[in-house]
Amino acid sequence: MKNSILVCFCFLYVFTFGQIIPQPVKSYVPIKEFFEVEDGQLGIWTEKQFMNEAIILAEQIKIQRDFLPIIHEWNGRDNVNGIALKTNSSILGDESYHLNANKKGVQISSTTPAGILHGVFTLVQMIPLKKSKEDDSFSLDAWVIEDSPHFKHRGLLLDCGRHFMSVEKIKETLMTMALYKMNVFHWHLTEDQGWRIEIKKYPQLTNTGAFRNVNGQNYGGFYSQEQIKEIVEYANNLHIMVIPEIELPGHSVAAIAAYPYLSCTGKQIPVETEWGVFKDIYCAGSNETMQFIKDVLDEVVSLFPAPYIHIGGDEAPKVRWENCSKCQRRIKDEHLKNEAELQTWMIEEVAQHLKAKGKDIIGWDEILEGGIPSGAVIQSWRGMQGGLMAAQHNHAVVMSPTSHCYLDYGLDGIDTKKVYEFDPIPSELSADKHHLILGAEGNMWTERAPENEVTSKIFPRLIALSEVLWSYPAKRDYLEFEGRLKRSFQLLDKRKVKYGFISTPIQFHTAIENDKLWVTIQQQQKDMELFYTTTHFQSESIEAVEDIVNVRGPIPIKRNAKINLQVGMKNSGSDQVKWQTRIFANHLALGKDITLNYTPSNAYLGGGANGLVNGCLGGDNFRDGNWQAIQGKDMEMVIDLGKIESVSEISTRWFHYANAWIFRPEDVSYFVSADGNNWQLLSKDLVGQRTAAEQSGEFAVTSKVLAADKTAYDSFMCRYVKVQAHSIGKCPDWHDAPGEPSWLFIDEIVVR
Numbered sequence: 001m002k003n004s005i006l007v008c009f010c011f012l013y014v015f016t017f018g019q020i021i022p023q024p025v026k027s028y029v030p031i032k033e034f035f036e037v038e039d040g041q042l043g044i045w046t047e048k049q050f051m052n053e054a055i056i057l058a059e060q061i062k063i064q065r066d067f068l069p070i071i072h073e074w075n076g077r078d079n080v081n082g083i084a085l086k087t088n089s090s091i092l093g094d095e096s097y098h099l100n101a102n103k104k105g106v107q108i109s110s111t112t113p114a115g116i117l118h119g120v121f122t123l124v125q126m127i128p129l130k131k132s133k134e135d136d137s138f139s140l141d142a143w144v145i146e147d148s149p150h151f152k153h154r155g156l157l158l159d160c161g162r163h164f165m166s167v168e169k170i171k172e173t174l175m176t177m178a179l180y181k182m183n184v185f186h187w188h189l190t191e192d193q194g195w196r197i198e199i200k201k202y203p204q205l206t207n208t209g210a211f212r213n214v215n216g217q218n219y220g221g222f223y224s225q226e227q228i229k230e231i232v233e234y235a236n237n238l239h240i241m242v243i244p245e246i247e248l249p250g251h252s253v254a255a256i257a258a259y260p261y262l263s264c265t266g267k268q269i270p271v272e273t274e275w276g277v278f279k280d281i282y283c284a285g286s287n288e289t290m291q292f293i294k295d296v297l298d299e300v301v302s303l304f305p306a307p308y309i310h311i312g313g314d315e316a317p318k319v320r321w322e323n324c325s326k327c328q329r330r331i332k333d334e335h336l337k338n339e340a341e342l343q344t345w346m347i348e349e350v351a352q353h354l355k356a357k358g359k360d361i362i363g364w365d366e367i368l369e370g371g372i373p374s375g376a377v378i379q380s381w382r383g384m385q386g387g388l389m390a391a392q393h394n395h396a397v398v399m400s401p402t403s404h405c406y407l408d409y410g411l412d413g414i415d416t417k418k419v420y421e422f423d424p425i426p427s428e429l430s431a432d433k434h435h436l437i438l439g440a441e442g443n444m445w446t447e448r449a450p451e452n453e454v455t456s457k458i459f460p461r462l463i464a465l466s467e468v469l470w471s472y473p474a475k476r477d478y479l480e481f482e483g484r485l486k487r488s489f490q491l492l493d494k495r496k497v498k499y500g501f502i503s504t505p506i507q508f509h510t511a512i513e514n515d516k517l518w519v520t521i522q523q524q525q526k527d528m529e530l531f532y533t534t535t536h537f538q539s540e541s542i543e544a545v546e547d548i549v550n551v552r553g554p555i556p557i558k559r560n561a562k563i564n565l566q567v568g569m570k571n572s573g574s575d576q577v578k579w580q581t582r583i584f585a586n587h588l589a590l591g592k593d594i595t596l597n598y599t600p601s602n603a604y605l606g607g608g609a610n611g612l613v614n615g616c617l618g619g620d621n622f623r624d625g626n627w628q629a630i631q632g633k634d635m636e637m638v639i640d641l642g643k644i645e646s647v648s649e650i651s652t653r654w655f656h657y658a659n660a661w662i663f664r665p666e667d668v669s670y671f672v673s674a675d676g677n678n679w680q681l682l683s684k685d686l687v688g689q690r691t692a693a694e695q696s697g698e699f700a701v702t703s704k705v706l707a708a709d710k711t712a713y714d715s716f717m718c719r720y721v722k723v724q725a726h727s728i729g730k731c732p733d734w735h736d737a738p739g740e741p742s743w744l745f746i747d748e749i750v751v752r
């Protein structure tokens with residue numbers, strides 16, 4: 001090899017080791033020297049068993065340097081001048097590797113191909129990108145890295161049910177995962193809105209179940225068994241395990257649309273076109289349905305070498321089972337207490353069937369409800385509690401709580417910093433059980449993420465998760481991480497991966513001064529362009545009073561104002577333009593004392609009590625941080641205006657989204673008082689007409705009382721305002737989850 005090796009004391013290098021993600025566990029500089037190489041001279045020497053990893057390395061160098069290095073089989077001599085991939089049997093741990101860079105080159109060693117590949121992707125992150133035609137050599141500083149993962153399960157769930165993703169998109173995602181040492185692809189393949197995996201024995205699953213009606217057109221797609229093998233092999237070469245998820249008993253409308261006999265009613269229904277949770281699920285009392293599930297799983301088992309099959313188990317309303325003679329007979333025959341136990345019975349049947357084929361099951365935390373199926377791995381999503389309980393009962397756990405791991409949530413709820421702060425080990429779990437926490441997954445549900453938007457939701461947040469899971473940094477310095485992340489974006493740009501923003505590009509800061517609301521717009525990242533307009537309006541009907549363009553504020557809010565922003569990234573090949581809208585209201589109760597007689601849900605705090613009198617209204621996403629909620633209970637709030645005021649109007653806004661179990665209140669009562677003891681009821685408002693519209697759609701409804709409507713005067717004189725809202729309590733009979741506790745969502749109490 002004619003490698004040009006220089007001991008170089010100049011500082012030619014552009015990239016250093018200090019920008020690797022995930023951060024290596026141990027690294028040090030043994031000596032100040034450099035590996036300096038001309039692109040054309042760079043060779044890879046590999047042991048035969050690491051040929052696959054050598055090919056991946058060569059392809060990655062081609063991307064970085066626009067030059068494809070030659071691969072040689074390692075000749076047994078040490079000190080090759082280039083990159084060597086070789087066995088070191090003294091390295092413990094399946095995924096561990098050592099990387100040693102010195103003036104002679106780079107040696108990556110491990111006992112396994114997976115370990116070698118992790119070393120390869122560390123090296124890839126160190127190799128500088130070619131800057132120009134003339135840039136034809138690079139230099140790496142000497143370094144020793146000894147690295148291994150903290151958690152062995154480092155995953156991404158990709159929902160291909162709500163939106164179909166092409167084979168190319170999946171491969172691109174897998175490659176980007178591998179760049180950051182993620183090693184589990186949880187492939188969500190069956191949903192109410194689409195069945196995506198070809199099953200030879202049941203062709204209607206894909207003929208019928210893979211397509212839904214969207215505005216009169218068939219929308220969907222599926223993966224043939226050949227395509228599935230192709231993806232599994234592609235992932236396997238990247239040492240990513242593919243875990244298929246075949247949902248049962250719920251989220252199975254598409255299967256039932258294909259074969260109606262699978263449900264309790266046997267009725268023909270269409271592939272679902274709305275998002276939510278639906279009551280038509282597999283009939284657990286039917287032997288034919290159980291046989292169908294086993295047949296499907298037999299084909300699934302033959303396609304996926306992973307030791308796990310994910311069987312879902314979440315969000316399965318039991319109303320059909322309660323009214324099905326076959327399900328009730330099964331409960332009796334199997335001496336079960338209720339429908340929750342029937343679900344456990346069904347999952348046990350499936351688990352045993354799979355066990356006989358050498359597979360363990362993973363299920364969402366709902367499968368704990370009728371008793372934990374034996375040997376099941378629990379994936380905790382409704383917080384960490386399910387995972388904690390499972391680990392305490394010696395079950396293995398994958399964490400993906402909605403608080404930190406839901407990549408479908410907006411950046412206003414979960415930004416990169418929030419993910420970076422995630423600790424998969426619950427603080428209450430005793431140290432002897434920590435090993436049961438296998439790791440975590442980022443969950444990419446795709447109701448609102450078609451293929452062209454999905455990577456910008458996954459990245460960069462999944463990159464933060466990769467460091468949490470691999471390095472498990474004890475002390476997290478987010479700003480230091482963010483610095484590495486921004487440098488890492490060059491790698492994504494080079495690979496044309498469309499990543500998204502690190503955090504909400506804009507933050508609105510509000511201040512209450514002189515009883516007025518002022519809004520300031522703060523840009524989170526320097527390298528952005530902002531375009532925006534502010535529209536002031538008098539009422540909900542948005543009659544523009546004036547438009548202000550691109551004034552950063554503070555903007556005084558006169559009465560109601562809507563600020564509309566368009567944000568774009570400069571200098572980025574990435575797809576980073578988006579709109580953000582916020583509505584503000586100026587009113588008498590801003591910043592005043594408020595007492596709640598309830599505890600808002602941790603998941604929807606909406607700024608706590610003060611959030612109801614902060615002038616920031618909720619948007620059309622109930623997770624935007626401005627909506628406050630409780631489940632199954634009523635609300636009562638008391639505001640102290642500080643002195644007797646003349647009040648002409650009190651109004652509240654409520655979110656309604658039946659599919660998410662969110663209902664406008666049954667009624668809202670408004671009271672006023674001068675002393676906080678003697679209350680006068682002004683109005684009991686029924687919050688609009690209850691119509692069929694209630695059953696679909698997502699919207700906010702306003703409830704209001706006007707002094708002019710209730711008295712001979714235009715205002716009430718009062719110091720205290722009380723609002724009581726009655727929840728409908730339980731989801732109604734027509735609903736897909738009748739009897740389940742419904743949610744009540746409010747954003748603001750406006751007093752004028």
Ligand code: ACM
Nearest residue numbers: 314315364381443
């Ligand atoms: C889930 O988000 N339903 C697991």
Ligand code: ZN
Nearest residue numbers: 264283324327
């Ligand atoms: Zn049934």
